[in-house]
Amino acid sequence: MTVTAAAADTEIQPYRWRWVALFVILAAEVMDLLDALVTTIASVTIRQELGGSDSLVQWLGAGYTLAMAVGLITGGRLGDLYGRKRMFVIGAAGFTAASLLCGVAVSPEMLIASRVLQGLFGSVMIPQGLGLIKEMFPPRELGKAFGMFGPVMTISSVGGPVLAGWLVDADFFGTGWRMIFLINLPIGLAAVLAALRFLPEYRLSNATRLDLVGTALVSAAAFLLVFPLIQGQEQGWPVWTFVSMAASIVMFVVFGRYESRRARAGRDPLVTPSLFRKRAFTGGMVAGLAFFSGMMGLGLVFNLYVQGGLGFTPLQAGLTGLPQALGGVVGFGLAMSGLQEKLGRGLLQIGTLVMGAGAAVLALTIHLAGLDVSSWQLAPGLALVGVGMGLTMAPFFDIVLAGVEPHESGSASGTLTGVQQLGGALGTAVLGTIFFNLLAKEWDFGSAMQVTVWVEVGLLALTFGLSYLLPRRARPEQAGH
Template sequence: MTVTASSAPADIAPYRWRWVALFVILAAEVMDLLDALVTAIAAPTIQQELGGSESLVQWLGASYTLAMAVGLITGGRLGDLFGKKRMFVIGAAGFTVASLLCGIATGPEMLIAARAVQGLFGAVMLPQGLGLIREMFPPREMGKAFGMFGPVMTISSVGGPVLAGWLVDADFFGTGWRMIFLINLPIGLAAVLAALRFLPEYRLSNATRLDLPGVALVSVAAFLLIFPLIQGREAGWPAWTFVSMAASAVMFALFGRYESRRARSGRDPLVTPSLFRKRAFVGGLVAGLAFFSGLTGFGVVFSFYTQAGLGFTPLQAGLTALPQALGGVAGFGLAMAGLQEKLGRGLMQIGALVMAAGAAVLALTIHVSGVDVSAWQLSPGLALVGVGMGLTMAPFFDIVLAGVEPHETGSASGTLTGVQQLGGAFGTAVLGTLFFDLLADGWEFGASMEVTVWVEVGLLVLTFALAYLLPRRARPEQQPHGA
């Protein structure tokens, strides 16, 4: 079944398999979310078995998020050009094959490369699912359909680290950490077969060509920034690392100039240049970069600290992180109970301060308890971090996109999601490098973790301040009288 944009509402809305198709899409989301979570828990074990330096721990997450950040900007347009069902199937199949390559990796280089391939195919797969939901469901059922993402993502975020720790410790069939990737094989195969059977085809009749030079420029710019941040420490920070970071700034500037020229010539740019003339959107990008850098970087470092520093098993490390995940569920619940509409931007700022308070409690707990700190002692600080995380993330995308014009929404959403992933790679590079630098200088694990947590507090305070650049409410009707 193939439809164009003009016929979609009439032909797709009564599609009888739409709820089955929704679960196919949700299975793909679960694969992506679990893969983003489980490697942080398994990273120390992977490093011990495959060898490699501490940079392997950072690259396991950064290679995936960096590839996805670049791919997401153009992934949705591939579906418009070639068909959303076709690209979903290609993305899911590629993601599954890449998972197999991760599971049979014989060395650090192969594993990092396979993780990057996972990220690229994930960036092809995920936007198609969200687009298909909008076409398959009539307006009266759209809320229910998107509402299914909440429970699925919550269960995955809570259970992912625990599942990873259990799979590594259980060592099924002697696979050890490899099972966290191999478990994707049955899920991915089922998703591909079900997509071929149940997903309808949909593509735009007036889709524009891809901006391949723009993709190349932004990819090179991002790589030139992340690579030296991760590898520079082990190389002793030679001159090429600083040259690379300076070249990254130049490449980002060239990317912006190229996109402006492309837009002026009437061709469709990768990122709409007018977005960067909107203070709220630019402020949202910078705030998102600060927030997601700290959030992701902290997760990678904390997992390594609990296992290499405190001697926890992978399962114990996963259970230790559980209060943060449960706190996130509680924070989302509070936001959805009416706080988001009532407080708007203020909820983001309250969430950032709660997260900062939780991180401060965590740092003080580590300082006071030293190497004898237990998972129970860490749980209050982690729970507060989780609650603040839920409060901050719930209104974030809605508020940042509030001032965007309708014709800019697609580009703005892709850019914002891409920056979220780029922030993850950047935070893994910066906080991971700081932590491992301190260890290399002879600092103890506890002291190194303390400093890293205080940097996370600083990033959260920066997020709080940058939120003042955003609109007070996501929609005009939410503005209080007289505003």
């Protein structure tokens, strides 16, 4: 079944295999969500067995999220041009093959390169599934279909780190940490075969061409920023690291000017330039960068702390982080119970305050208990961090998108999603570098962790301040999406 844009408007009956197809798409989401989380738990073991420097731990996460950030900007358009089913199959097959390469990696360099491939193929796979759902389901069932993502994301966020820790500790067939990647093989192969059988084909008859120059410019700018942040600490911050970061700023400016010229020439830009003239959107972008940087960076450093400093096994580390994941579920649940519609921007602000309070409790607990701190003692602070995280994330996209015009919403959504992933890469680089730099200066794990937590509190304070640039409420037609 191939549907073009013209035919989609007159299609009366939804695709009859839509619920089967939905589970195929959800399987792909599970792979992506798990692989975004598992290396934070397994990174210490991976470095011990595979070798490499401190930067390996950071690149395991940053390589994946950076590639995902860049790829997501164009991933959706590939489906418009060449067909969503085709690109979903290519993305899922590539992601599975990259997972195999991760699982058989024989050097840090091979593992990092394979993680980048995972991120790139993931950025091709994920947008197609979301686009297909909108085409397969009639309006009356669309909410129910998207509602399935909530439980999947919840189960993945709660169970992912625990599963990763269990797989590493169980050492099935002598694979150790490699099993966290090899487990994708049966899931990925099943997703590819089921997609070939059950997904409908859909593409736009008037899809715009790819902005390859814009993609290259923004990719170079992001790499020039993240690479020196990760590599600089262990090389003593040579001059080239600062030159690279300065060049990154120049490259972002060049990218912005190129996109403006492209728009004035009547060609479809990668990012709509008018978005950056809107205070609400630019404020939301910077707020999102600060929030997601702190969230992802703290997750990495916390797992380094509990395994390297407290001597926890990977499974113990995964279980220790469980209160934060469960707190996130509670936060999302509270937001969806009516608070999001009632409070609007205020809910996001309350969430950052709760998350900041949780981080402060965590830092105080670590300070008072020292290296004898137990998982139970860490639980209250982590749970508060999780609740605040859920309260903040639930309204974030809707509130930021309320400040853009309807014709800009597609570009704005893609840009915000890219910022979310870029924030993850940047947070892994910055907070990880701070942590490793303090350890290199012979600070103990507890003191280094406390400093990192207070940096996260600072990023949350920045998020809170920038939130006043955002609209008070989401538009009615955007709420809940």
